[in-house]
Amino acid sequence: MTRAWILPILFLVCGSLVATAWAVRGFPGAAVLLLLLMFVLLAGLNSPLAFPRSISAMEAQRRSAVDGRPIVYWRAGCKYCLRLRIRLGRSANRLHWVDIWRDPAGATAVRAANDGDETVPTVMVAGQPHVNPDPEWVRAQLSPTT
Known part of the structure; x- marks a missing residue:
């Protein structure tokens, strides 16, 4: 893995952890929305794919x-x-x-x-x-x- 992918992967891992915590607390819709809109978008924008x-x-x-x-x-x-x-x-x-x-x-x-x-x-x-x-x-x- 090159260092160009470290930040996007960190965004996805952190987003997954936060979304999981929200889902466990009874907010699965908000968890999915948070993960998709915020963390996946941030990961994509900070990756070489952008x-x-x-x-x-x-x-x-x-x-x-x-x-x-x-x-x-x-x-x-x-x-x-x-x-x-x-x-x-x-x-x-x-x-x-x-x-x-x-x-x-x-x-x-x-x-x-x-x-x-x-x-x-x-x-x-x-x-x-x-x-x-x-x-x-x-x-x-x-x-x-x-």
């Missing part, structure tokens, strides 16, 4: 050189990465996403851009790093033809 498929940093750099699209370096469980992903909506699929926990070269690129820190999201546009940029700005970096 993001477009990640590629390697090398592949992202190659693709970005060809099509000019920005590269987003991210990691699961990062609330700023999740904010960027949600606010970009469907436009998120037009970016190249690199999970720094799955790709050591991606983590190295982020550290090089952030004075040794793994600060995400780091968005590379034309080789220039932008740390935790406004989602509207990122959307504006996508040309209408891409």
Whole structure:
């Protein structure tokens, strides 16, 4: 199991324990509702499943050189990465996403851009790093033809 799945699994385990306690106390409907709405949603949002498929940093750099699209370096469980992903909506699929926990070269690129820190999201546009940029700005970096 990779560390990207630790937080979602903790949400599911904690949610199951709370839901079980509520069910035992005589509130089975509320327990199911709590588990489904709160903990499963939190687990899904904090998992890699909420993001477009990640590629390697090398592949992202190659693709970005060809099509000019920005590269987003991210990691699961990062609330700023999740904010960027949600606010970009469907436009998120037009970016190249690199999970720094799955790709050591991606983590190295982020550290090089952030004075040794793994600060995400780091968005590379034309080789220039932008740390935790406004989602509207990122959307504006996508040309209408891409």
